[in-house]
Amino acid sequence: MDISQLLAGFAAVLTIQNLLLVLAGCLLGTLIGVLPGVGPVAGTAILIPLTMDLEPAGAIIMLAAIFYGSQYGGTITSVLINTPGEASSAITVLDGYEMTKQGRAGIALGIAAIGSFVGGTLATIGLAVAAAPLATLGLRIGPPEFFALMVLGMSLLVGLAGRSMIKALISAAIGLLLAMVGLDPVEGAPRFTFGIAHFFDGIEFVAVLVGLFGLGEILATLLEKRRAAAQVTVGRLLPDRTDLRDSAGAIGRGSLVGFLLGLVPGVTGSASSLLAYGAERKFGRNRAALGTGAIQGVAGPESANNAHANAALIPLFTLGVPGSPTIAVLMGAFLMNGLTPGPTLFQTDADVAWTVIASLFVGNVVCLVLNLPLIRIWTMILKIPQELLTAIIIVFLVVGSYSINNSTVDVLVMFAFGIVGLAFRRLDIPLAPLVLTLILGPFMESALRESLDMSRGAMTIFLTRPISLALLLVAVAIVVAPVVQALRRSKHGPSSLANRLREDVEV
């Protein structure tokens, strides 16, 4: 790690303007996490237009703060109203809501904020230490390896995320197809634009995501009328000595799990929090108390999802591969600001990269400091009637999708994908693969076509280069293993990681 560059990054963050951006990002992110119906993906996407007037570093600082702020916020609904505000806090419901029923809601939120802080900060230290060396390694990667790496990321997502591989693959393929819309990156030929000039630059991914995740979720809420009323007392916030002793191990284990899984592109934050919960079930203190309001059942997963969120920036910064849908949105924001995340980032825009890394440290402190005293305000938001929230969120979906390019075409795109999002939800098709392929599509296609250019059309180029061969073999193994296992499973064989995670989801 180059200390001087990190210090320069800190110097750049610690200006009034950038601190305000971190603060605003943390607040907005927590709000997004709290609001039912707006997850981190739609939330971050809606807020991209707000950052368009900022200089690149400021825009990324704010969006990154929104991203990890939403991780803090998602916990609040899990604990208070038994409804996860975003997927990676889903497992927290088990013990968090039990604690609320026992009148220990404040302590659950307090330990979640502390665990999130520890996890997030440890992962950011990892990012600061590993980013530059890994980026140097990343520079040696050619188009075939890059393509193989993206295939690997996608196969992980497909293999782990959903219950049906066919549905996950359909989602991924549709995302890739959407990425084809616009001028072809190599020859400039218009593809699938239906003669509409607006689509020559490609279909606006922000509008697509705001529709899929924002409008889609609102429609699903309307259709299924799910919502629990928040009638809770928060109580004491700061955990006492026993609480801290009980959760210290869980925070450590959670941070480690989250950090390691965050490094792997394609593994989402929910996998981290589930595995961290699993770790508590296996190795934690008072295992028997888990599920009945044990504090480590909140501390472990919440440390894990924040460690994951920050660690997931490592593959983005060093290889240019986003590991989760929200990171993919962040990558889109980098691109809109003229920054290409990946190994070259530390050469062309090193100052921006280090400023963003420094802002993560600052942001984690800000989120911790903000969260504890503001918890009571967030709980008030939960008491706003659902109908009002629905109307207000729809207004922001329209405003957010319009202001990307000041075009009503994008609002119509948002509308159309809202319907698609609802359909995906009803049909149990995962959305995450679509997001990843939509944003990575152009890169995948360029990498594939450049590779085939290098080899004069021979597909064997992916198999003759050792790194790409190894990556592809792992990818194939991930996709094929569960299929083989399903075929062989006459009795209860040893279950794979993927199956265990799937079973955990259904807890």
Added chain:
Amino acid sequence: MEQARSARVPDLIAAAAVLALGLAAFVGALGLGYWTRGPGAGFFPLWLGVLLVVLAIGWAAQVVRGRNLRDAEPIAPGGRRAVALVLGALFVAILALDVVGYQLAMTALVLFVLVVVGRRRWFESIVVALLSGFGIYALFANVLQVYLPTAGVPFLADMGL
């Protein structure tokens, strides 16, 4: 089992839609040039089309054999109506954005969603609708210097809408 069977029809329709999408991509890709010195503009979409067709057939086969069916969350009474009303109103409002401007279109949309779909009280609904329409417009124009759509009709535009 009964419930699983009821889930078949939507799944089959969706699989058919994926099939149609795959075929459309394939046909569209044929016209783009599969190979021009290297892989051409149509190369990637063509194989995507093939992949989608294969996946759609695979999905349909699973559905027919009664495998991989999942019960979605039950639909609440009035849920379909609420979704239809919101979608219809939102579509009209989006089309109206460039005609009557953001302020009128959004005020009307929010008022409709609150009063008709949400059955909220009139007073509260009007306040929230005005804030969403005129308040947000003013906020974006004055603080963020982002101008939301204004009316295309001259008479309304003259009134500053």
